[in-house]
Amino acid sequence: MDTLLSVATFTANQGFSVSPFLSASKTFRDDELLWDAAKDFQGTGGYTRLMWAAMKGHIGRVRWLLERGAKVNMQTDNGQTALYYACENGHTNIVKMLIAAGANVNEPKSMYIAMFMGHTEIVKELIDAGANVNTADWDNHTLLMQASESGDHAIMRLLIAAGADVNAKTSYGRTPLMFAADGCAETARILLEAGAQQIV
Known part of the structure; x- marks a missing residue:
């Protein structure tokens, strides 16, 4: 604990703009006491060490944190999770690890960002883990509509094979086929x- 306090004090004295614990975790990456003691600490914006590790693709650090019980479904101030950042950055193996650790695959932002970034393999992992392929946003805009609009045929086929509704309608009456017309x-x-x- 003395190490944790000394690192936090040093960081604060240096005037870092991020939280002392978060900055310290980047500066003293080999200090396992620090990481273990504050594994679920949320710094500026609500970011945790697990989120940073998932974002950067540090699979060893992700494994280390999960083995020590890091909370896998914590969210930033904007609602993103570690799974979201792994999906966004195409880290398939980390996605698998987070899912195995209990990550919520039905938090829709993760699927939407994986699709938007064109990470087909990750979309498949989420579907195989039980993600709802008919999830929709506030305007009832579905995943299949998004894939149809972008013309991502591989992801369209994955969604359809998993039961996506090809005749779903947005709140203003548009279907996936109408998006495809564009x-x-x-x-x-x-x-x-x-x-x-x-x-007709």
Whole structure:
């Protein structure tokens, strides 16, 4: 504990803009006492060490934190989790580790960011772990609509195979096929073959 206090005091005295504990964790990465004592400490913006490690792809540090009971579903001030950052940055093995440790795959931001970044393998991992493929935002804009609009055929096929509703409607009546109309013929073909209804 003396090490923890001395590191925090030193960091504060240096005038770092982030929290003493968070800054110290970056400066003294080999100090396991510090990491263990404050593994779930939330610094500026609500970030934890697990989030930083997941974001940067430090698989060894992620494993170390999880083995010591780091809380896997903590959120930043904006609602992002360690799983979100692993999905955003394409760290598939870390995604697997977080899921195995109990990460919530139905927190929709993780799936949306994985799709937006085109990380098909991660989308598959989330689906295989039980993610709801029909989740929607406040406007009832679904995952399949997003994939259709962007023309990501691989992800579209994954979602459809997992039971995504090809005839879902937004709050203003648009379907995945309507979003596909803004893209290419192949996108529309995939939806039609999956049972999408044409609106005359």
